[in-house]
Amino acid sequence: MRLSHLLVWSISGSIWLGSLCAFADAASAHADAVSSDTVTTCGFCHGTNGRSVSPMFPHLAGQPAAYIEAQLKAFKDQTRADPDAKAYMWGMAAPLSEPMIRELAEYFSKQPAAAGKSGDPARIQRGKVLFEEGVPERQIPACASCHGARAEGMATVPRLAGQHSPYLWKQLKVIQISLRDAPVMQTVVKNLTPQEMQAVAAYLESL
Numbered sequence: 001m002r003l004s005h006l007l008v009w010s011i012s013g014s015i016w017l018g019s020l021c022a023f024a025d026a027a028s029a030h031a032d033a034v035s036s037d038t039v040t041t042c043g044f045c046h047g048t049n050g051r052s053v054s055p056m057f058p059h060l061a062g063q064p065a066a067y068i069e070a071q072l073k074a075f076k077d078q079t080r081a082d083p084d085a086k087a088y089m090w091g092m093a094a095p096l097s098e099p100m101i102r103e104l105a106e107y108f109s110k111q112p113a114a115a116g117k118s119g120d121p122a123r124i125q126r127g128k129v130l131f132e133e134g135v136p137e138r139q140i141p142a143c144a145s146c147h148g149a150r151a152e153g154m155a156t157v158p159r160l161a162g163q164h165s166p167y168l169w170k171q172l173k174v175i176q177i178s179l180r181d182a183p184v185m186q187t188v189v190k191n192l193t194p195q196e197m198q199a200v201a202a203y204l205e206s207l
Contacts, residue, residue: 038100039107045088050108055164062113062162066155068105072096082180084170114162116207127203130196138191143200151204161207168201 039048042060046052050061060068074080075093096104131151134142146157153159160168174180176189176197189197 038096038104041092042104042108046108050111051114052164055166057164058167059114059163060108061111063109063159064153064155064157065102065105065109067153067158068108069101070156072101072104076101080180082171082174085180113159116162117165117205119165119202119206123199123202124206125203126196127199127201130192130200131203135191135196140191141188143188151207160204163204165198165201165205168204169197172197172201 043049045054045057046060050063051059071080072093075085075089076096078090080089093101130140131143132149134140134145143160144151147153147160148157151159151161153161171180172189172192173194175182175185176192178186192200
């Protein structure tokens with residue numbers, strides 16, 4: 001009797017352990033599927049590799065993870081309220097959990113950044129000077145002082161190198177007129193002319 005009971009318990013335990021492992025595998029697979037689905041959803045606009053095709057939507061590839069995470073949280077809690085944020089990102093970010101936000105930030109930060117594009121040489125050169133030197137006599141600091149010598153960004157300061165020029169120009173404009181709440185940047189760009197913003201954007205896209 002004892003031997004038969006032992007066999008029954010042993011078989012039952014094996015079945016239970018097998019079921020537990022199967023459940024864990026299924027849960028893990030489900031988590032991976034959610035992650036994959038979320039990345040795919042982001043990819044409709046930003047590219048599954050974070051390099052978007054449309055200049056309406058920014059490249060995410062190579063952005064610092066801390067910056068992506070901060071922006072997703074700002075979309076989710078609706079503290080980033082420029083028109084495109086309201087139209088596109090408030091709804092997209094609403095269902096994201098904290099772990100999903102961190103996971104997306106890590107994923108896109110590890111993707112190879114977009115390559116630069118050529119453009120009008122004179123405009124690019126003008127933008128390069130503005131980026132590297134600013135305009136001291138008009139209290140416009142050098143962009144490179146925060147964004148890095150090659151606009152690579154760091155921590156919560158975004159990477160600008162290789163970014164779509166139309167997107168950069170639009171963001172500079174909405175920051176300048178305070179439609180996007182960015183106090184530090186607003187003081188930096190408030191005295192830039194539209195032509196200077198376009199030149200800086202062209203230079204950054206070329207990197």
